[in-house]
Amino acid sequence: MTIELINTGTELMLGRVLNTHQQWLCRQLAGLGYEVARQVTVSDDGPAIQQAVREALARADLVITTGGLGPTSDDRTRDVAAELLGRRLETNAVVLEEIRQFFTRRNRPQPRSTEVQALVPEGATILHNAHGTAPGLVLEAPPGRFRTKGTWLFLLPGPPRELRPMFTQQVVPLVQKLFPLAAPFVCRTLRTTGLGESQVEERIRGPLEALVRGGLEVGYCAATGAVDVRLAARGPQAAPQLAAGERILRELLGQAIYGEEDALLEQQVIRLLTERGQTLAVAESCTGGLLGHRLTNVPGASAVFLGGCLTYSDEAKQTLLGVRADTLRTHGAVSEPTAREMAEGVRSRLGADFALAVTGIAGPAGGTPAKPVGTVFIGLAAADETVVRSYFNPYDRETFKLVTSQQALELLRQRVGSVGSVERGERGA
């Protein structure tokens, strides 16, 4: 079965926005066992859209488009599809009424132009849009029109908050009904941190070899401060194959695995602290707030995250955290003793169970031969002890901050979650 994806939008072709639809849709489909063979982007130009859709209809079993269903003159996809398939556009009374209600509920006048969104190619199936006014449309190109077999064409709206729920709730069940998988499919992604991609691969490639020969797919994806390993298997032996692969990964990667699928390190940290009823404070110098930002992205963080201090200047380290002037003078702001005093200072001030402190040189300026750009000390203070680790992250400024925050969160996760990690490892085995 062949799937092609077409994203339309002049703003995409001008590079004004990132194409997040491609990643999101491909990921959803891959998780269900469907692979997208080709993705195409064209501008909001009628002939360009028509050419792209016509070519895709001649190659694929399923073509999904995003964008171009709105009310303005550069929304061309509906017209193009109707013309290509030789269908008349008819005003659909139900959709028209839904559009009216959309504006009524929001106490906003309905622009006349929005009525065009009630035009539906004859024979199309309508996908209700719970978050906007343009419905999704499903059409079938009959066998013989573009290729020997028929092709299904799904037209979906462009705004992510409209597209995503429509896809999950309506498109997925329909695709699974129209294109049932020939064989069972399972996949699993394990996320690691602290190891490079080649280190991860080196550890597991050999031991996985027999399973790979048996059909297990293994994929690696390296992001900043993290490496994902994705296992996938098809066929009657899919489930035991995947389980065997996961067992090997958990055994050989152990503590480096911080979560599954789309889990984020900050979510794991908040979850572990919440489970244990423990609290956290932070003292950030070189990460400048990123650590707090990541933690507070997690809903419910307020139950365990008390707050902290951004102590960019030496004075702030003294005033807000009580770091001693003597420590700063003798060892410098980027040093093991400063990280220790920062962690202990914020922990005692906020009365937290744990405190993380980060001090380092993000660059591009500020490095010295003894402490080059990329030097970092991370302190973790708890009731019983304070540990400080040093790292070297010689990257550009934003990568430096991201990697450093990742290391700090991981240090805490390993400390708070050592019991939980073993449990998860055993469950995997």
Add this chain to the structure above:
Amino acid sequence: MTIELINTGTELMLGRVLNTHQQWLCRQLAGLGYEVARQVTVSDDGPAIQQAVREALARADLVITTGGLGPTSDDRTRDVAAELLGRRLETNAVVLEEIRQFFTRRNRPQPRSTEVQALVPEGATILHNAHGTAPGLVLEAPPGRFRTKGTWLFLLPGPPRELRPMFTQQVVPLVQKLFPLAAPFVCRTLRTTGLGESQVEERIRGPLEALVRGGLEVGYCAATGAVDVRLAARGPQAAPQLAAGERILRELLGQAIYGEEDALLEQQVIRLLTERGQTLAVAESCTGGLLGHRLTNVPGASAVFLGGCLTYSDEAKQTLLGVRADTLRTHGAVSEPTAREMAEGVRSRLGADFALAVTGIAGPAGGTPAKPVGTVFIGLAAADETVVRSYFNPYDRETFKLVTSQQALELLRQRVGSVGSVERGERGA
């Protein structure tokens, strides 16, 4: 002139990573007056790459590919291109030596597999890779092979830190030489904040109409908390047309314009503070560190950003900032008086010229009928006065944080930069 872009990578088709190449390359080309007609993504599959490249060579004057030039078995683009164009692959001694030196300089053993990257299709122009081992390759498909005219094929490496400098330093001059623009081209993007896309459009669409009839292109791009307006013009009158358009934008959008091209609000704030020799502190509740994170992403921020406090809990607001228990009890943590005391507290503690304080309800939980999710107070303390503004940002958690941080930075920019903005407005006129 027609340009097509092909990105290869199985990780893209599985949705494991975002395609940032598309945006970056399209944006660079658009800024030079070249538009990309079509962008295609396929996996690291030889036949799929071949089909995509062959089709593009039959349609376009210039085809650019990214990825698939590395040393592993899933790097197929070089072989596919050589085969399509009927060129033998020959080991290039210069490239081979560069690869050897790459590893020597890094004191790393050279894996034998990397030598494959010295294979060059006969007749290809080599683009030196200053940050990796795979050179870029430029080939010309002769007229009559894929279409009547010839087509240029540029093969570029996948890693962004290798691709970007190679593109800027070597590809751009070559493209400009091979495809000189038929007419002068100029473009300019002005970035605004504080107005919605439709508000921006409403203000300027009418006044720009005459210029648009004369050929000025106007594009809008709405991002979270910001709207970009892009003007572009071609032909002998391009420069005066663009200048006239920019004058209208600056007159009608005025203070809402915070910068040009890729400028970020945090960069403008740091720049203004640096110019004036003034310092800043922050007190963040609901943004949880994002404000500090954004400010410290700017190189040189340490000269003006002293630090601040993340006061997520009520206790932290009292302990770290001196917010009075009575204020919290009477007005609540999310209130005008609390924002005021937070701003004044952090300003006096760190001895800063300005202090920003943010308190609000990010949700999903924590809202009340009187203070629903999305309620925000932002305080700005200076030597002469403290102002507090209220906002309502009823979005998901991450959007809420981003919009709120944008509003805080904008409040400060307008205060610090009011003189500078007028100057820029006058220069624009």
